[in-house]
Amino acid sequence: MPIKQISIFVENKPGRLADITAMLAKKNVDIRALSIADTTDYGILRLIVSNPETAVVTIREEGLTVSSTDVLGIAIPDVPGGFAKAIRALADADISVEYAYAFITPEKGQAFVIIRVADNAAATKVLARADIKLIEQSEIFK
Amino acid sequence: MSNCFNPDIEMASREYLNAVQSARLIKMVYNCYNNVPFYKKKFDEIGLLPQDIKTIADIGKLPFTVKQDLRDNYPFGLFAVPKEKLVRIHASSGTTGKQTVVGYTAGDVDNWSEGSARAIAAAGGTKSDYIHVSYGYGLFTGGLGLHYGAEKIGATVIPVSSGNTARQVQILQDFGSNILCCTPSYAMFIGETIKEMGIDPESLPLRAGIFGAEPWSENMRIEIEKSLAIKAYDIYGLSEIAGPGVAYECSEQNGMHVCEDFFYPEVVDPDTLEPLPDGTFGELVFTCIGKEALPLVRYRTRDISALTHEVCSCGRTLVKMQKPRGRSDDMLIIRGVNVFPSQVEHVVLSIGMEPNYQIVVERINNLDVMTVNIEMSEALFSDEIRQIEETERRIRHALQDTLGVAANVHLAEPRSLPRSEGKAVRVIDKRKI
Numbered sequence: 001m002p003i004k005q006i007s008i009f010v011e012n013k014p015g016r017l018a019d020i021t022a023m024l025a026k027k028n029v030d031i032r033a034l035s036i037a038d039t040t041d042y043g044i045l046r047l048i049v050s051n052p053e054t055a056v057v058t059i060r061e062e063g064l065t066v067s068s069t070d071v072l073g074i075a076i077p078d079v080p081g082g083f084a085k086a087i088r089a090l091a092d093a094d095i096s097v098e099y100a101y102a103f104i105t106p107e108k109g110q111a112f113v114i115i116r117v118a119d120n121a122a123a124t125k126v127l128a129r130a131d132i133k134l135i136e137q138s139e140i141f142k
Numbered sequence: 143m144s145n146c147f148n149p150d151i152e153m154a155s156r157e158y159l160n161a162v163q164s165a166r167l168i169k170m171v172y173n174c175y176n177n178v179p180f181y182k183k184k185f186d187e188i189g190l191l192p193q194d195i196k197t198i199a200d201i202g203k204l205p206f207t208v209k210q211d212l213r214d215n216y217p218f219g220l221f222a223v224p225k226e227k228l229v230r231i232h233a234s235s236g237t238t239g240k241q242t243v244v245g246y247t248a249g250d251v252d253n254w255s256e257g258s259a260r261a262i263a264a265a266g267g268t269k270s271d272y273i274h275v276s277y278g279y280g281l282f283t284g285g286l287g288l289h290y291g292a293e294k295i296g297a298t299v300i301p302v303s304s305g306n307t308a309r310q311v312q313i314l315q316d317f318g319s320n321i322l323c324c325t326p327s328y329a330m331f332i333g334e335t336i337k338e339m340g341i342d343p344e345s346l347p348l349r350a351g352i353f354g355a356e357p358w359s360e361n362m363r364i365e366i367e368k369s370l371a372i373k374a375y376d377i378y379g380l381s382e383i384a385g386p387g388v389a390y391e392c393s394e395q396n397g398m399h400v401c402e403d404f405f406y407p408e409v410v411d412p413d414t415l416e417p418l419p420d421g422t423f424g425e426l427v428f429t430c431i432g433k434e435a436l437p438l439v440r441y442r443t444r445d446i447s448a449l450t451h452e453v454c455s456c457g458r459t460l461v462k463m464q465k466p467r468g469r470s471d472d473m474l475i476i477r478g479v480n481v482f483p484s485q486v487e488h489v490v491l492s493i494g495m496e497p498n499y500q501i502v503v504e505r506i507n508n509l510d511v512m513t514v515n516i517e518m519s520e521a522l523f524s525d526e527i528r529q530i531e532e533t534e535r536r537i538r539h540a541l542q543d544t545l546g547v548a549a550n551v552h553l554a555e556p557r558s559l560p561r562s563e564g565k566a567v568r569v570i571d572k573r574k575i
Contacts, residue, residue, distance in 0.1 A: 007525035009518045011555045022256060037527045041552055042518075063557040065518045069525045098526050116525065 002070035002120050003137050008045040009065040011037065020045065023062050029055045032140050035101035043120055046101070048073075048114060052139045070117050073135040076108050077103075086113070091131035095123050102120060105140070112140065114122035145456075147295065147407035148256065149401050151152045152458045156451075158186045159459065160525055162403050163198040166431035171195045171204070171575070179492050180215055181439060196560040201406065201429060202417060203354055206440045209242060212382065217243040223435050234381040237319040241281075244381050245435040251290065254434045257379075257387030258291025264392045264399070264456075265375040267321050267349040269296030274319035274348075276328060277355065277478070278304045283385025283545075284355050284478060288323040297321075304328065307335045318347040326358035326366060326374075326480040330508035343371035352377050354386050355478035357466065363395075372545075376465060380443055382436075383428050389463050394455055395486040397462035404432030407463060408440070409449050412470040419525045425470050426463065442470045474503060474569065477510045483568045486514055486549075493533075495519050500559050505573040513550040514541060517559055519554025 010016045011079045017036075022032065030050035051057045052068060053109040059066040076082040083102075090097060098116040105112055112135060127134060151159075161379060174181035175192045184205045185191070194203060203378060208309045212220060221228070233241040233431045238296050246254070271296045273292035277284030287302055294300045302313055304324065310332055313319060322329065329351055337344055354377035366374045378398050379386035387404050389398035399423040400407045405428045409418045412425040426447045445466040453459050483501060490499050498517040505511060514537075534551050541549040560567050 005525065007523075009523055009553070009555060011553075015312065039527060039531070042530075044527060044530070047523060063555075064518055065519060065523045065556055067525060067546075068524050098528070 001135050002124075003073045003114070003135070003140070004129070005046060005069045005071045005114065005116075006047050006055050007069055008047070008059055009027050010036075010043045010045050012036040012040070017045070020059065020064070021060075023058055024049065024055055026049075027058045028056050029058070031086070031118055031142065033101065033112070035099070035114075037099065045081060046099075046114075048103075048140060069116070071114050072120055072127070073137075073140065074113050074115065074127060075135050076111050076113055077132040078087055078111055082111075083113060086127065086128065086132045089126055089132065090115075090117070090123060093122070093126040095119070095126060096123055107142075145263050145266055145459065147260040152399070152460055154280070154459055156459065159403065160198055160278070163406055163431060164196070166405070167198050167201065168192075168195055168431070170431050170433070170437045172437075173222050174439060178220055178437070179568050180211065180220055188451075197238070198406065199520070201408065201440070204439050206415065206427070206442055208442050209382070209444075212242045213240050218230045219518050220438070221245045222437055223247055228435055230286075231281075232283045232381050233284075233341040239365050242382055244283075244384075247434040250384070250433050254287065254384040254387055255290035255294045257376075257384065257390070257404060258287050258403065259294040259387075260291075260399075261352055261387050261390030262288070262291050262295055263375045264390050265321060265352050265373070266320050267292070267295055267297055267350070268392075271297045271316055271568065272300055272347075273297045274300045274302060274310075274314065274322045276304055276310055276322065276324035276332075277303050277386075282478070282501060283379065283381045284323075284325075284394060285378065286472050287385035287387055288352065290532055292341040293438065304474065307332060307479075308339075309464065309513050311335055311339060311341070314346055314348055315341065319390065320349055321348055322348055322351040322370070322372070324351075324353060325355050326354060326362050327477060327505065327510060329366045329370065330362065331376070333366060333444075334508060339558075343369060346371065346529075347361070347500050348372050348539055350375060352386075352390075353492045354378055356475045359478050360553050365478075375498075378463065378466075380445075382438060383430060383443075383461055385432070388428070392454060392456040392458060396449060397454075397464050399454070399458050400449075400463050404430070406431050407449060407461060409447060410442075412446075413440075418448075419509040421448055423464070423467060426466070444469050444473060445567050447471060473567065474512075474571065475505060476547050477547065481512070481547065486541065489544050490516055490536065493537055493540055494521055497536075498556075500567070501569045503569070503571045503573055504545065508571065513549065513552055515552045515554045515559055518553045519556070 033048040100115045102113045218376040279285030303449045376391040378389040389400040408427040409424040418424040425445045440463045
């Protein structure tokens with residue numbers, strides 16, 4: 001099952017990140033993972049949050065451009081080569097990863113990696129065959 | 143030294159000029175009435191017959207023409223001659239993708255070339271000079287306008303066209319260009335390049351420049367004259383009337399002599415359309431008394447200028463117009479190209495974005511730089527940078543295609559640009575000209 005990621009268009013101006021995270025905090029939205037892709041002019045803030053629907057509505061009401069995207073979360077054993085195995089399986093199946101970002105969890109011995117691919121269903125099959133564990137939204141906020 | 147290309151006209155008495163103008167106006171009015179249905183209708187509406195126009199003093203009886211009339215009759219609806227009489231078409235960018243199209247007969251090209259030749263002669267050009275034309279060649283009138291003027295004088299044209307500044311400098315050096323023709327901002331840029339390359343401008347055979355197609359200040363003139371070690375002359379023109387050479391500066395450098403034997407000027411109050419006295423600034427209006435293919439009657443240029451009929455110390459009697467001070471509409475001139483905010487709006491809408499945009503114009507390293515700020519919308523947003531960059535590229539291409547000049551695109555957060563309260567502030571012009 002894919003995970004909901006929210007993406008926000010942010011201009012490169014001081015204080016924008018502080019504003020946005022404050023908006024979410026006010027609505028009790030918990031941020032578990034975050035990545036920023038940036039250019040000279042603007043950035044895309046990508047978040048995995050406890051309540052994506054509330055987050056989207058809140059951000060939109062504040063007048064920002066926001067979208068919700070299905071991404072895959074994989075659990076990687078915290079040993080050398082753990083991520084390499086997963087990414088190799090996708091590469092062998094000719095599935096390219098648009099972007100990825102990792103975060104650790106309280107659970108010892110594994111890391112989570114969010115990956116964005118064009119076709120989630122195809123990637124899910126490939127990862128399952130390679131014995132890579134996919135995680136659910138609920139597992140992230142256990 | 144007067145350096146007149148055609149002293150019989152340039153230094154003619156007012157009586158003689160008026161006689162020439164009257165004869166040409168009468169001929170033109172008949173041409174309009176008989177061959178341009180648009181003008182016949184306009185004349186009929188106010189009950190004006192061609193025979194009512196007896197001298198140039200009757201010009202006030204004629205109706206005005208505006209740019210919209212050219213658009214409404216796009217592309218050739220206002221032409222007064224059949225196709226076989228035409229020898230050239232030029233066009234300038236217009237709003238919402240429609241260009242303003244101008245046709246020329248052989249006679250029109252000849253008269254325009256003479257205007258341009260007068261400008262080159264006034265700048266001291268002779269048949270033994272190399273005339274370096276760095277205006278763009280093409281539908282834009284700049285390049286070919288000066289080109290034909292230089293040929294008419296019998297000078298040697300170097301048709302370099304615009305761009306590739308290093309090559310421009312090499313030609314200035316190796317070919318020994320004597321007169322440079324380009325936009326003033328490009329002249330500044332060439333001047334800077336020469337300095338960066340460590341070339342002493344005094345070592346170049348260049349001695350004069352003819353610069354126009356965009357507004358420029360006395361400070362820019364001083365700067366250009368210093369950086370290129372030349373004397374810098376202003377030239378005025380607009381494609382609807384002909385192109386560069388409608389008016390030109392003499393060695394006095396205080397106003398431009400209008401080729402009033404081809405292009406009869408008036409200055410009117412832009413609101414009441416009443417003629418204004420000499421020396422008073424108002425909207426410049428031209429009647430193309432010397433033109434056959436597109437004989438525009440009292441065409442409102444939207445340029446704000448003033449006329450003076452005093453005889454110039456250079457000896458010319460041709461009326462002088464002051465450097466235009468601004469516009470009575472919202473048109474911008476970016477690197478010599480006319481840009482209307484409505485064209486930008488058209489592009490923004492066509493790409494599927496909300497019409498929330500702002501145009502910022504700056505002069506960076508002496509070149510006009512236009513940036514269009516557009517608010518991001520959810521329809522075009524993506525979580526992937528690649529997709530957004532693709533959207534930016536699409537907007538940039540669409541702007542370049544429609545405007546004919548490159549623009550930077552800056553995507554802004556929604557609601558971050560100032561909102562329309564009555565009239566939206568669409569344009570921020572930071573250029574200090």
